[in-house]
Structure formats: C-alpha cells, structure tokens
Amino acid sequence: MSIPTITIDVALDRRNAKEVLHAILHAILFHRLFGTVKPQTFEVLDVTVPGVADPETEQLINDKVDVFWKAIENGTSTNKRGQILVTFSEKRPKKSWFQVYVGEEDVPWEQWIINGEMRQPKSDKDFDIVLASTLSKTLHTILTYTSSEGGRTAVPLITNATGISPFPIKISIKMDGAEVG
Numbered sequence: 001m002s003i004p005t006i007t008i009d010v011a012l013d014r015r016n017a018k019e020v021l022h023a024i025l026h027a028i029l030f031h032r033l034f035g036t037v038k039p040q041t042f043e044v045l046d047v048t049v050p051g052v053a054d055p056e057t058e059q060l061i062n063d064k065v066d067v068f069w070k071a072i073e074n075g076t077s078t079n080k081r082g083q084i085l086v087t088f089s090e091k092r093p094k095k096s097w098f099q100v101y102v103g104e105e106d107v108p109w110e111q112w113i114i115n116g117e118m119r120q121p122k123s124d125k126d127f128d129i130v131l132a133s134t135l136s137k138t139l140h141t142i143l144t145y146t147s148s149e150g151g152r153t154a155v156p157l158i159t160n161a162t163g164i165s166p167f168p169i170k171i172s173i174k175m176d177g178a179e180v181g
Contacts, residue, residue, distance in 0.1 A: 003108050003109055003110055003111055003154075004109075004110050004111070004150065004151075004154045005110075005111045005112075005113060006110075006111070006112050006113070006141070006142075006145055007112075007113045007115065008024065008112065008113070008114045008115065008138050008141060008142075009115045009117075010024070010114065010115070010116055010117075010131075010134055010135075010138065011117050011119045011130075011131070011134070012116050012117065012118050012119065012131070013118070013119060013120070013121050013124075013127055013131070014118070015124070016044075016045065016128070016131060017069060017072075017116070017118065018065050018066075018069055019044050019045075020044060020045070020131065020135060021065045021068060021084065021114070021116065022042075022044075022061055022062070022065050023042055023044045023047075023049040023051075023135065024049075024114055024135070024138055025061045025064070025065070025084070025086065025114075025171070026042065026049060026050065026051035026052060026061060027049050027050055027051070027138070027139055027142050028086055028112050028142055029052050029057060029061070029086075029169070030050040030051055030052050031050075031142055031143065031146040032088060032110070032146065032165075032169075033052060033057075033164050033165045034155075034158055034161075034165060034166055034167070035161065035162070035163050035164040035165055035166060036164065037052050037054070037164060038052070038053040038054065039051070039052070039053065040052070040053040044132075044135060045128055045131055045132035045135060046132055047132050047135045047136050047139070049135070049139065052164070054164055056164070057164065060169075060171060061171075064084060064171045064173060064181070065084075067173045067180060067181030068082055068084055068116065068173050068181075070181075071173060071175045071180045071181070072116075072118055072175075079117075079176075080117060080118040080119075081115070081116065081117045081118075081175075082115075082116055082173060082174060082175045083113055083114065083115055083116070083173070083174040083175075084113075084114040084116065084171065084172075084173055085111060085112070085113055085114075085170075085171070085172045085173075085174065086111065086112040086114075086169065086170075086171050087108050087110070087111045087112075087169070087170045087171075087172070088108065088109055088110045088111070088167050088168075088169055089106035089107055089108045089109060089167060089168045089169075089170070090106070090107055090109055090156045090167055090168075091104045091105070091106060091107075091160075091167075091168065092104065092105055092107045106168050106170075109154055109155070109156050109167075110154050110155075
C-alpha cells in the first residue's frame with residue numbers, strides 16, 4: 001500500500017536555514033496535529049507562519065533542525081544536501097500467524113519530505129526574496145494538500161483523542177541516503 005508523500009524542495013543559506021526549517025516543520029505539524037493545539041505564529045523573512053505552542057513539539061523541532069544543521073556543517077553530507085522526513089502513523093493491532101494478537105505496530109499513513117540544500121548566495125537581499133517566495137509557496141502547498149479531499153481522506157479514524165496528537169509522529173534526518181541523529 002502506497003502512502004501519500006508530499007515533497008518540499010527548499011534552497012537554504014547559512015543565515016536563514018534553521019529559521020526556515022523550523023517554520024516549515026511547525027507549519028506541517030500545525031496542520032496535522034489533531035489534539036488541542038495552542039496556536040502561535042512566526043515571522044520568517046516577512047512571511048507569517050503558523051506554529052504549535054507546545055514545549056514538547058518545540059523541543060522535537062529544535063532537536064531535529066539542530067541535527068540537520070550539524071550534519072550539513074560537519075560535512076556528514078558531501079553535497080550540502082539533506083532531507084527531513086516527517087512521518088505520521090497510526091497504531092494498529094499486530095497479528096502473527098494464525099491471527100493471534102501480539103501487540104501494536106505503527107502503520108504510516110502520510111509522509112512529508114523536505115529536501116534542503118545549502119547554497120552560497122551571490123546577494124543576501126536577492127536570496128532572501130527568493131527564499132521568502134519559496135517559503136510562501138511551501139505554506140501554500142501544505143495548506144492546499146491538507147485541506148484537499150486526498151489530504152483529508154489520508155487521515156485515519158481518530159480512536160484516541162488524548163494529547164496533542166492521536167497519531168505517532170516520527171521526524172528523521174537523512175544525509176546522502178543514510179539516517180543521522
């Protein structure tokens with residue numbers, strides 16, 4: 001079974017990389033957390049971005065952006081490119097042979113792939129304008145997909161309404177095809 005995969009490509013520079021990745025992750029989670037979410041907004045390159053005001057979510061995002069940044073800076077990635085994968089899953093009963101229940105397993109229902117590439121801009125001002133435009137288009141992609149019929153039908157039935165998300169969320173970092181951090 002193929003799960004919906006949404007790909008976002010973004011060229012980053014050293015000055016704004018962390019802030020832009022932080023904003024993109026917040027926007028994805030804002031539109032995909034189905035618990036009680038306390039909203040917040042960020043201004044990134046004159047673009048207003050929705051976010052989640054939750055200490056655990058903030059820590060998760062900060063940790064993953066730091067892993068991405070360190071992998072790029074320390075040369076883990078030879079070409080200054082990497083991916084941040086956000087995977088949403090649901091818990092389903094796991095059955096073994098003879099249909100015997102043996103616990104639960106996480107079954108992914110949606111994945112977001114953020115392809116980030118570090119670039120050295122010729123002009124900071126021009127690159128900021130391009131990056132702000134890319135961020136706006138990214139927000140539009142997130143909003144369009146999550147509000148579309150396909151985006152709504154991808155979400156499984158919510159059977160556990162406790163916490164900020166009824167579904168397990170995994171954020172992983174890949175550099176040159178290998179998971180880091």
